[in-house]
Amino acid sequence: MEGICPLCNGIEQYKLQCPICENECEDKGREVDYNDKYSPYLDYDISAKADGLTEENSSLYCIHLFNCPDCNEGFLKIIDKIK
Numbered sequence: 001m002e003g004i005c006p007l008c009n010g011i012e013q014y015k016l017q018c019p020i021c022e023n024e025c026e027d028k029g030r031e032v033d034y035n036d037k038y039s040p041y042l043d044y045d046i047s048a049k050a051d052g053l054t055e056e057n058s059s060l061y062c063i064h065l066f067n068c069p070d071c072n073e074g075f076l077k078i079i080d081k082i083k
């Protein structure tokens with residue numbers, strides 16, 4: 001059964017801390033919606049995980065884009081979907 005993303009569905013608020021200035025980043029929604037507009041910074045952890053992300057297990061994860069209002073920088077975070 002396909003999980004649902006707690007962020008997309010408003011069940012949970014997730015605030016990502018900006019790795020540059022440690023401010024709170026805003027959830028901008030699913031990464032796929034922003035594919036062309038941003039070239040998001042990926043830290044090693046996230047990129048390693050993202051490499052293993054396939055069509056098959058995309059039903060388990062939702063990749064969100066967060067934007068730091070101070071740095072005006074986009075960051076990706078993989079959100080585990082819930083059942």
Ligand SMILES: [Zn+2]
Nearest residue numbers: 005007008062
């Ligand atoms: Zn989502």
Ligand SMILES: [Zn+2]
Nearest residue numbers: 018021068071
């Ligand atoms: Zn920042």
